[in-house]
Amino acid sequence: xxxxxHGIISIGSGFRANSGFTANPIGGDTVxxxxxxxxxxxxxKDRVGISNSTIVCVNSVEIGNDVFIxxxxxxxxxxxxxxxxxxxxHNGSQGTRTAPIVIGDRSFIGGSTIILKxxxxxxxxxxxxxxxxxxxxxxxxxxxxxxxxxxxxxxNSSSRDESxxxx
Ligand SMILES: CC(C)(COP(=O)(O)OP(=O)(O)OC[C@H]1O[C@@H](n2cnc3c(N)ncnc32)[C@H](O)[C@@H]1OP(=O)(O)O)[C@@H](O)C(=O)NCCC(=O)NCCS
Numbered sequence: 001x002x003x004x005x006h007g008i009i010s011i012g013s014g015f016r017a018n019s020g021f022t023a024n025p026i027g028g029d030t031v032x033x034x035x036x037x038x039x040x041x042x043x044x045k046d047r048v049g050i051s052n053s054t055i056v057c058v059n060s061v062e063i064g065n066d067v068f069i070x071x072x073x074x075x076x077x078x079x080x081x082x083x084x085x086x087x088x089x090h091n092g093s094q095g096t097r098t099a100p101i102v103i104g105d106r107s108f109i110g111g112s113t114i115i116l117k118x119x120x121x122x123x124x125x126x127x128x129x130x131x132x133x134x135x136x137x138x139x140x141x142x143x144x145x146x147x148x149x150x151x152x153x154x155x156n157s158s159s160r161d162e163s164x165x166x167x
Contacts, residue, residue, distance in 0.1 A: 004035045005036045006040070009042045011048075014046055014047035016047075018071075019032035019052060023052075031052060035054070042055060051111075064107070066105060068108045070108075070113070074113075078117055079097050082096050101119055104123035104124070110129035114131070129144075140153060
């Protein structure tokens with residue numbers, strides 16, 4: 001496991017962090033990495049499980065209660081570099097866009113998913129393996145693909161309606 005914290009990391013009770021092949025072969029070709037820069041705020045609530053994934057937080061990443069995050073996921077609340085070539089090449093991180101990420105209670109993020117800046121995942125939603133999530137996902141739905149699209153609603157979901165999605 002690799003943790004670099006220059007901001008705030010808060011982890012609730014019952015956290016399960018699988019790092020490396022012996023902890024979970026899924027995504028076990030990498031390790032769990034939590035990287036929080038100055039001004040970054042990573043909040044992990046209770047009973048969250050994460051396997052061999054990387055979270056990079058320069059703004060805000062919030063993970064709700066009872067969330068499962070599969071092997072080899074990437075959660076980045078930043079583009080890392082400016083889209084403007086002059087800024088990117090000459091001015092370090094200046095002009096880089098960032099936006100908070102919220103992953104709702106009881107959601108399930110399939111292995112090798114990438115969640116990009118500004119995305120909120122509603123409570124109890126499921127993201128299919130290998131998805132690239134570029135837009136917010138309402139509560140109680142399955143989304144998958146690149147870019148992730150609506151697949152279907154979950155049966156028997158106790159989650160609330162779309163107003164549950166944090167913007
Ligand atoms: C998302 C998921 C849970 C959906 O399962 P399901 O309800 O049985 O869905 P289906 O297999 O019936 O597929 C429904 C549709 O979604 C598509 N789909 C399913 N999973 C997808 C994925 N990961 N990426 C892109 N499309 C996907 C199917 O192709 C199908 O499309 P169609 O309606 O056009 O034919 C499952 O496909 C999945 O990705 N599981 C991965 C679990 C995982 O990563 N675990 C992590 C372990 S660490």
